[in-house]
Amino acid sequence: MAPILNGEVDIVIPTIRSLDFLENWRPFFEPYHLIIIQDGDPTKVIKVPQGFDYELYNRDDINRILGPKASCISFKDGACRCFGFLVSKKKFIYTIDDDCFVAKDPSGKDIDALAQHLDNLTKPSTPYFFNTLYDPYREGADFVRGYPFSLREGVPTAVSHGLWLNIPDYDAPTQLVKPRERNTRYVDAVMTIPKGTLYPMCAMNLAFNRELVGPAMYFGIMGDGQPLGRYDDMWAGWCSKVVCDHLGYGVKTGLPYLWHSKASNPFVNLKKEFKGLFWQEEMIPFFQSVVLPKECTNAQQCYLELAKMVKEKLGPIDPYFHNFAAAMVTWIEAWEEFNAPAKAKIDSVKSA
């Protein structure tokens, strides 16, 4: 099948292991450009399978390119992937983990996850009124009786959140009590997550419109030297959802599935996640209470406002959140540097 929107898509892969999994994706990924973020030891040579068009960044590259701003990019955590979002110039990003493989649908056909994500992102979302027959824009479906015609145009879709067969994305406590649980259930549906509802965004199989919500897809300061890990995508999911709700964009979850092969060590994960397990009971009510000013008309402005709120509202929980809020501003400064050079916007907010 001809590549869809080729030239408008970057595939971002964080890796601290190997890229052999790309062989499995070759039929679907080879036409696209890859941005590989090599985490961990920069002197380690990571082999990229022949035939792929890619750029690869290790920690030395990140430090060289960002200088002091590199402090906002995590080390030894999958959160490092957001450096790829920063340096990309494309409209769409697809990010996938290096232990994820092509899954088969119930008919036994290989699932082109990227094609499904791009379909999700190029069709509208319906965050204001739930369609009980799920995605109304899908072949063979529509809006059901009683669905307001005034809302049937939908809104632009900013995020497409895919799922996983085999190893589900469970937190460490759940993984510990259910070590052998595997997800075998293939649910043939794509749904818009309603406005005002948060969700646990997993970055294993995730795509988004970088022009609409890229600045809010910051994965935070996690991993090495930080009190928190494995909440990188959760944080980005909460921030990007409140920003999408404010800007009138949609977030979808469901198809496509991929096959997640590796269960990371639940004991190591418990150590990384530990503080997040109780901090999230305060972080989530914070995000549920966020009201962004109507003057915020793009993701950068929304994100800078969020950074101020994080410092004020989450700072009292732990000094970590003061550092986090500062890192959020650094991220936007880096974003502005690499993208819209609207420097004035940052200065105006900083002097406020």
Ligand SMILES: O=c1ccn([C@@H]2O[C@H](COP(=O)(O)OP(=O)(O)O[C@H]3O[C@@H](CO)[C@H](O)[C@H]3O)[C@@H](O)[C@H]2O)c(=O)[nH]1
């Ligand atoms: O220090 C690190 C650790 C990992 N990576 C890369 O990040 C992804 C995910 O790593 P892994 O597969 O080990 O993690 P999981 O427990 O399966 O899933 C977590 O990862 C996130 C989803 O993407 C989320 O936090 C959890 O669901 C792989 O590509 C690793 O190579 C890294 O770069 N640095």
Ligand SMILES: [Mn+2]
């Ligand atoms: Mn994994």
